[in-house]
């Protein structure tokens with residue numbers, strides 16, 4: 001590794017949906033960066049902090065990053081998952097390209113480099129901004145969906161899986177007590193990683209993921225097989241982007257016209273109740289998967305990523321995303337990582353494990 005030439009001035013922001021472990025990354029960047037005599041500025045609310053005038057950013061000190069921060073969910077900097085700056089919805093209803101405003105905001109901070117913590121959408125937007133503005137960028141992957149390419153895992157995924165697994169642990173006894181079929185709807189956007197991992201860990205009978213089209217009669221037959229063994233309850237995990245049988249995505253509308261996945265759990269629950277003549281109950285886990293204390297693995301990953309990000313800056317090696325591979329942190333080109341969407345590998349270990357354990361994947 002080369003040694004630092006000049007003290008650096010770093011800007012850091014969190015972008016996209018929050019998840020557990022973001023504060024642990026910020027803390028590690030601040031602790032390691034300050035130890036090198038650098039300055040670290042935290043930009044508030046993702047790129048939104050660079051749209052406003054005056055811009056919203058603050059210098060971070062050791063007092064901002066106490067040990068308790070390691071254990072805190074959310075992000076002390078705030079974040080946003082709304083508003084692509086290249087097609088930004090303005091208050092007057094028009095759509096405008098405000099990328100130059102953000103670039104000017106960043107330049108006014110006088111920072112040498114930006115560290116962006118985000119998922120595929122955020123990192124590709126930040127990369128575009130960095131190219132256009134001619135400033136160096138380092139990416140750190142976070143997403144409970146774990147759908148970012150070129151890294152085995154991203155910050156937040158492990159915690160989300162742990163929460164979904166705990167939900168199954170809690171649903172199983174009540175399902176058994178009432179002879180019910182419990183349906184658990186989990187997040188994950190278009191990828192079924194959370195459902196598959198938590199379903200295996202939590203002993204689900206059926207796991208439905210967007211990558212595998214399902215047939216209701218296969219699920220019904222599987223439930224019948226379970227009942228024939230004398231067990232009269234079952235656990236079904238369904239990923240939020242699984243479609244209804246006619247191919248429709250279940251979505252819900254929120255304030256401002258924002259649409260998000262939601263509702264497939266209730267659809268599956270109602271269909272199975274009817275077809276199996278069984279009592280079903282549905283739990284939609286939602287944002288519980290994103291909040292709360294990060295798992296040990298997410299804290300470890302977050303801090304290793306933060307340290308590697310600073311090391312990349314010491315080497316002036318830019319446009320890289322830190323990544324996890326084979327028990328180590330590596331770095332890869334941001335463009336390659338964001339270009340490679342990581343859905344569930346149908347020939348991979350977890351699908352094979354689920355099938356070998358007799359878990360029904362709906363097909």
Ligand code: F6P
Nearest residue numbers: 017081144145187188189260261
């Ligand atoms: O991408 C993370 C994620 O939690 C998805 O799993 C989910 O579909 C979406 O964000 C929810 O977004 P919001 O926080 O805007 O409701």
